[in-house]
Amino acid sequence: MTKPVAYVCPRSVAEAAAAHGGRPEARYLGGGTNLVDLMRRGVERPDVVVDTNRLPLDRIEEQPDGSIRVGATARNSDLAAHPAVEEHYPVLSQALLSGASGQLRNMATTAGNLLQRTRCGYFQDLSRPCNKRVPGSGCGALDGVNRDHAVFGHSPQCVATHPSDLAVALAALDAVVELACVTGTRSVPVAEFLRLPQDKPEQDTVLRPGELITGVLLPPPHRGAVSRYRKARDRAGSTFALVSVAVVVRLERGAVDHIAVAFGGLAHRPWRARHTEAALLGARPTPDAVERAVEAELAGAVPLRHNAYKVEVARGLAREVLGSLTARPPTS
Structure with a gap:
């Protein structure tokens, strides 16, 4: 059955957060390389999609202290090719270039890359049990085909892995994710932003209802590293x-x-x-x-x-x- 979906295209972070409103079936849309695919499969069934592409969050800015602030909607291709990133954070450029085709990098955003969901086949197959997709239904991969799955931090509820190459490089760089919602802003280290499944595998991140990523801060590079x-x-x-x-x-x-x-x-x-x-x-x-x-x-x-x-x-x-x-x- 076709489900109607409302589409909102805000012009400010405040408008985006208000449009989302923290509703369980609202989703932010970046490049769409993951969300749209999951919508086609029926894995994601939002009732409202909040498009972030017109928000002023696409810049990659060098800061006076040597750090770099990467906007949430900065494209992966722009980040990988940025001269300061190539010079001071080669691990990040290498991760992005290894992560997808040029066409996908031209569409994919920084925030969307971090928020992409697992590629576990049980999660993407509506006929199979998956606690991440339907809490309480079981983890099909636990005793099923789990060649691609986790060897650290898994639980009886979920053994999936996170697919992002970008996130791995950011974790090694001690980068920080900047978040915003209707009540204010906060920052979370990348290594803590994505969470282990424990008993709530449906929660991929520590995002609070309605929060959106506004950027990622790369700390100043270690001289000589x-x-x-x-x-x-x-x-x-x-x-x-x-x-x-x-x-x-x-x-x-x-x-x-x-x-x-x-x-x-x-x-x-x-x-x-x-x-x-x-x-x-x-x-x-x-x-x-x-x-x-x-x-x-x-x-x-x-x-x-x-x-x-x-x-x-x-x-x-x-x-x-x-x-x-x-x-x-x-x-x-």
Whole structure:
């Protein structure tokens, strides 16, 4: 049965928040590369769509302190090609370029990329049980085909992963998501913005009813740091990562002075490898030290029936990227 959908195109953040009103079946629309697809499948059935594309949120602005503010509707292609991003945050540019075709990057927005929903086949198939789509119906992937699913942070309610490459890079950069609603504004670190499923898998983020993303703030780059993003997928033409890793590291006199490691494809959100970071901070990154540090994180993985291979892939990616970054002298 066709469901009527109201369409609103506000000109200000306040108008957008008021039009949404915090209603459960209201949705914000960015590039539409995920929401429209889910509407066609019947997974999403909003009664009102609030188009954010005419809001003044499409700028990428360098700040006096060296940080960069990325507007919510800035296109992925513009962000990946921005000179300051390419120079100071290469991990972010690499993640975006690996995440989709040029056509999709021209449409997809910063906020929409963060808010895209899982590509779990049970979530997208209306004939299958999915607690994320219908709370209380069960998780079909838990005992079903779960090759692409989580090895960290999952629960009996949901074992899905988050598909964003951008989010993984942002988590490694300690970026902050800026939010607004009718009652005010607030900021949340990217690593905390996307949530683990626990007993409420239908809640992908910590967004409050009616809140919208207005931008993302990239902190000033660490002087002398180097960074890289790498992902593993079934084939070159396949968009979504089976496993990915984003690393930002800086050496001082041969020891690790700053490090951030985030995995993608392993959890319901970007997975910060805090044990790896703690093991390497202040240490000399010898191959043995890197191997022990990576293992310190992956020892906590809880694979499902079909996805134990992800742990080995994550181990190889992390060791290769950390090794390549720490083998080169730091830039000035």
